[in-house]
Amino acid sequence: MKNNVLSFNNVYISDSSAIVGKKEYEGPIGESFDAYEQDEYFGCKSFEEAESEMVRRNLNLLLGKANKNFDDIDIIMGGDLINQCTVSSFAVCGEKVPFLGLYGACSTIIEAIINASVFIDGGFVNTAIGMASSHFCSSERQYRFPLEYGSIRTPTSQHTVTGAGAVLLTKERSEISVKGAVIGRIVDKGITDANNMGAAMACAAVDTIKRFFNNSNMCPEDFDIISTGDLGIEGHSIAREMLNLEGIPIGNNFTDCGMLIYDKKKQDTHSGGSGCGCIASVLCGHFMKMLNKKEIKNILAVGTGALLNPNSVFQQRNIPAIAHAVHISAEV
Amino acid sequence: MKNNVLSFNNVYISDSSAIVGKKEYEGPIGESFDAYEQDEYFGCKSFEEAESEMVRRNLNLLLGKANKNFDDIDIIMGGDLINQCTVSSFAVCGEKVPFLGLYGACSTIIEAIINASVFIDGGFVNTAIGMASSHFCSSERQYRFPLEYGSIRTPTSQHTVTGAGAVLLTKERSEISVKGAVIGRIVDKGITDANNMGAAMACAAVDTIKRFFNNSNMCPEDFDIISTGDLGIEGHSIAREMLNLEGIPIGNNFTDCGMLIYDKKKQDTHSGGSGCGCIASVLCGHFMKMLNKKEIKNILAVGTGALLNPNSVFQQRNIPAIAHAVHISAEV
Numbered sequence: 001m002k003n004n005v006l007s008f009n010n011v012y013i014s015d016s017s018a019i020v021g022k023k024e025y026e027g028p029i030g031e032s033f034d035a036y037e038q039d040e041y042f043g044c045k046s047f048e049e050a051e052s053e054m055v056r057r058n059l060n061l062l063l064g065k066a067n068k069n070f071d072d073i074d075i076i077m078g079g080d081l082i083n084q085c086t087v088s089s090f091a092v093c094g095e096k097v098p099f100l101g102l103y104g105a106c107s108t109i110i111e112a113i114i115n116a117s118v119f120i121d122g123g124f125v126n127t128a129i130g131m132a133s134s135h136f137c138s139s140e141r142q143y144r145f146p147l148e149y150g151s152i153r154t155p156t157s158q159h160t161v162t163g164a165g166a167v168l169l170t171k172e173r174s175e176i177s178v179k180g181a182v183i184g185r186i187v188d189k190g191i192t193d194a195n196n197m198g199a200a201m202a203c204a205a206v207d208t209i210k211r212f213f214n215n216s217n218m219c220p221e222d223f224d225i226i227s228t229g230d231l232g233i234e235g236h237s238i239a240r241e242m243l244n245l246e247g248i249p250i251g252n253n254f255t256d257c258g259m260l261i262y263d264k265k266k267q268d269t270h271s272g273g274s275g276c277g278c279i280a281s282v283l284c285g286h287f288m289k290m291l292n293k294k295e296i297k298n299i300l301a302v303g304t305g306a307l308l309n310p311n312s313v314f315q316q317r318n319i320p321a322i323a324h325a326v327h328i329s330a331e332v
Numbered sequence: 333m334k335n336n337v338l339s340f341n342n343v344y345i346s347d348s349s350a351i352v353g354k355k356e357y358e359g360p361i362g363e364s365f366d367a368y369e370q371d372e373y374f375g376c377k378s379f380e381e382a383e384s385e386m387v388r389r390n391l392n393l394l395l396g397k398a399n400k401n402f403d404d405i406d407i408i409m410g411g412d413l414i415n416q417c418t419v420s421s422f423a424v425c426g427e428k429v430p431f432l433g434l435y436g437a438c439s440t441i442i443e444a445i446i447n448a449s450v451f452i453d454g455g456f457v458n459t460a461i462g463m464a465s466s467h468f469c470s471s472e473r474q475y476r477f478p479l480e481y482g483s484i485r486t487p488t489s490q491h492t493v494t495g496a497g498a499v500l501l502t503k504e505r506s507e508i509s510v511k512g513a514v515i516g517r518i519v520d521k522g523i524t525d526a527n528n529m530g531a532a533m534a535c536a537a538v539d540t541i542k543r544f545f546n547n548s549n550m551c552p553e554d555f556d557i558i559s560t561g562d563l564g565i566e567g568h569s570i571a572r573e574m575l576n577l578e579g580i581p582i583g584n585n586f587t588d589c590g591m592l593i594y595d596k597k598k599q600d601t602h603s604g605g606s607g608c609g610c611i612a613s614v615l616c617g618h619f620m621k622m623l624n625k626k627e628i629k630n631i632l633a634v635g636t637g638a639l640l641n642p643n644s645v646f647q648q649r650n651i652p653a654i655a656h657a658v659h660i661s662a663e664v
Contacts, residue, residue: 006456046647075515082641083415085435089518089639093652098515100443101639101654103417103433111432115447122454124338183407183430186421307421309414315378320425322433 004182004215011117011178013328014170017062018285019054020277021136021162027262032286033163034061040137040162048082051135051164055080055091058164062129066168070095075119077112078131078166079103081139081276088131105305106201106230107184108132109165109280110324114181116169117326126171133164134275143194143310156196158232158274161261165280167288176291179327182212186307188320194313197321198235198258198271201304204321205231206242208302212325213248220250224296225287228323229279229304230258232271257282279303291330298329336514336547343449343510345660346502349394350617351386352609353468353494359594364618365495366393372469372494380414383467383496387412387423390496394461398500402427407451409444410463410498411435413471413608420463437637438533438562439516440464441497441612442656446513448501449658458503465496466607475526475642488528490564490606493593497612499620508623511659514544518639520652526645529653530567530590530603533636536653537563538574540634544657545580552582556628557619560655561611561636562590564603589614611635623662630661 018033025036035057042050042057059076063069076095079102080087092099104111112130119125137147139160145151169178187207191200205228213219220226231239236256243250257279258272283301290296302325313319350365357368367389374382374389391408395401408427411434412419424431436443444462451457469479471492477483501510519539523532537560545551552558563571568588575582589611590604615633622628634657645651 048643048647049649079435081416083643084413084437084639084641086639086641086644089652089654090644090649093518093520093639096517099518099654100447100515101435101437103411103435105416105433115432118454118456119450122450122456124450124454183432185428186425186431188425307416307418307425309416309418311380311415312418312422315380317381317422320421322421322431 005212006181008117008121008178008180010171011120012170012172012174013167013176013178014174015062015066016167016284016288017058017065018163018165018281019058020281023267024161024163024261027267029260029286032289033281034285047135047137047141048087051087051133051138052090055087055133055164058166062166062168070097072127073097073129074125074127076129077102077116079108080133082142087133104303104322104324105307106274106276106278107303107305107322107324108276109283110301110303110326113167113178113326114183114324117178120169120171128169129166130169131166132276132280134160134277136160136162139275153270154195156234156271158230158258158271159262159269160275161273161278161281163277163281165284167284176328176330179329180216182208182325184208184322184324186320186322188318191319194308196234197306197319198232199238200306200319201321202231202235202239202242204323205239205302205304206246208323208325209243210246210248220248223253223298223300226254226300228256228302230274231256231304232258232274234271294330297331301326301328337544338513340449340453340510340512342503343452344502344504344506345499345508345510346506347394347398347500348616348620349390349397350495350497350613351390352613355599356493356495356593359599361592361618364621365613366617379467379469379473380419383419383465383470384422387419387463387465387496390498394498394500402429404459405429405461406457406459407432408461409434409448411440412465414474419465436635436654436656437639438606438608438610439635439637439654439656440608441615442633442635442658445499445510445658446515446656449510452501452503460501461498462501463498464608464612466492466609468492468494471607485602486527488566488603490562490590490603491594491601492607493605493610493613495609495613497616499616508660508662511661512548514540514657516540516654516656518652518654520650523651526640528566529638529651530564531570532638532651533653534563534567534571534574536655537571537634537636538578540655540657541575542578542580552580555585555630555632558586558632560588560634562606563588563636564590564606566603626662629663633658633660
């Protein structure tokens with residue numbers, strides 16, 4: 001498949017679910033999420049436990065919608081932004097389901113959907129859950145400053161989404177299928193500003209979108225929506241310009257989950273949303289509902305991840321990025 | 333495959349490589365590694381960059397042995413212990429090969445081999461590299477204390493291996509094949525002592541080994557070696573006792589990479605080696621050489637990972653663990 005598009009023949013998404021925090025619920029697409037929680041602690045003692053509790057609830061919600069329980073699931077794949085992906089492992093701990101931890105920064109839900117599709121289409125499992133999450137408070141503490149410092153944010157900075165998304169993938173036919181995917185390559189264009197990750201990720205998104213259209217028989221107009229994960233307003237405009245320069249005629253169907261989830265004017269979120277939970281909740285909540293209602297037929301979801309940690313920024317290293325893309329279709 | 337064994341028909345390991353640090357080279361199996369480096373900085377400015385440089389060198393060594401270059405590789409999968417897996421992403425950055433980041437703590441090389449085998453056996457790629465690494469100095473700084481503090485270690489503590497391992501998996505027939513695997517479940521038996529991770533991981537190793545033998549037509553005597561990743565002396569004796577209690581008749585072929593890599597008496601490494609690089613270097617160096625020379629025919633390699641971070645320990649949460657197992661065979 002060298003650099004090219006993976007095709008899947010029998011991979012379906014039977015159900016999906018998304019839980020978010022209060023701010024995300026109050027945003028323009030708040031009604032499309034399955035549930036939200038007022039309390040940023042989700043009833044727990046720490047923000048990290050809160051994020052695990054959010055993921056746990058979301059998994060139970062998914063299984064409830066599917067009328068299944070953990071015993072019916074062959075494998076769970078997913079990850080998060082917290083060091084050593086502990087949010088995901090604590091959330092799944094004790095459920096006795098085989099688990100593969102993935103790390104693709106904010107692209108993780110797409111990495112999980114692709115990886116699960118390979119397991120299903122290859123005949124290795126029948127059912128798989130793909131999941132990812134982020135939490136504003138646990139991310140702020142780990143990547144930036146404790147919330148109590150009240151630090152001022154730069155105009156290009158983004159707001160980490162408190163949200164979890166999950167999909168149930170099966171080989172049993174249903175109305176929504178996973179058609180194809182492109183696995184990302186790590187791209188480093190010399191960006192070093194950790195408050196402008198949209199710019200770093202835009203380069204990776206363009207690389208992946210270009211590879212998809214250059215190696216498939218599809219063109220941008222075949223999609224109702226082509227959405228990146230969390231480039232934000234700044235990164236989105238960079239990506240659009242780069243795609244045009246590359247000769248990919250991208251139109252009004254090109255958007256970004258980080259731009260959709262908050263109201264820039266009313267919600268003080270600067271360049272938009274970010275974090276694993278951004279595309280995870282918007283895809284598994286908002287877009288999946290549109291697919292289910294046949295409001296859209298084809299979406300190219302492009303998860304975008306900035307591959308940094310606070311230490312690599314202190315050490316003045318560049319911010320490489322990666323983008324994984326998946327084609328999800330409601331066409332029978 | 334619910335809780336059971338995955339079987340592979342056409343997955344081969346054509347080449348493998350392992351690079352270690354000075355201490356690992358001076359250990360009992362030091363001669364079996366492909367290369368070692370005297371300088372713990374690997375010529376770089378920081379320990380984190382050093383670890384990336386070690387991984388980069390090891391990938392080049394692997395490709396050199398295989399007489400291939402990055403253009404011949406369909407996908408690279410792997411990870412490390414450093415926050416947000418930045419060691420692996422910086423090492424691969426710029427190579428233009430699709431990359432999937434994995435996180436299975438110290439079990440990551442086995443997770444990578446299993447995941448790559450699914451991609452190959454499912455017909456999605458022809459060639460894949462699985463890799464993992466750890467570095468004593470970058471791990472000490474991140475998980476424990478800066479080296480300069482000279483902190484005293486407890487008797488059950490382990491020494492993080494400076495080492496990187498990688499394998500080249502192909503669908504083209506070669507003498508060594510990947511026959512089967514068990515994907516781990518997250519096990520939490522209430523262990524909270526971060527200086528006794530062997531005990532936490534022993535429970536996960538036993539769960540996985542038991543599932544392998546209860547769901548395959550093989551028994552422990554069919555293997556020349558059954559080796560866990562980094563239980564260390566303490567964890568190994570716990571695992572052996574638990575397996576006997578579970579009715580799995582494990583014999584002298586049961587060992588642990590963390591016990592093999594250092595000389596306990598001469599090298600002051602307490603309970604043994606640990607880290608992603610432990611089983612990665614011992615499997616890709618020592619065991620693969622034994623398979624190539626037909627000194628052994630069948631090995632069950634059981635990667636073991638403790639799913640903690642320093643913060644989860646401060647918050648007094650338990651230490652869950654996971655173990656992934658892969659059956660590698662030199663039988664034609």
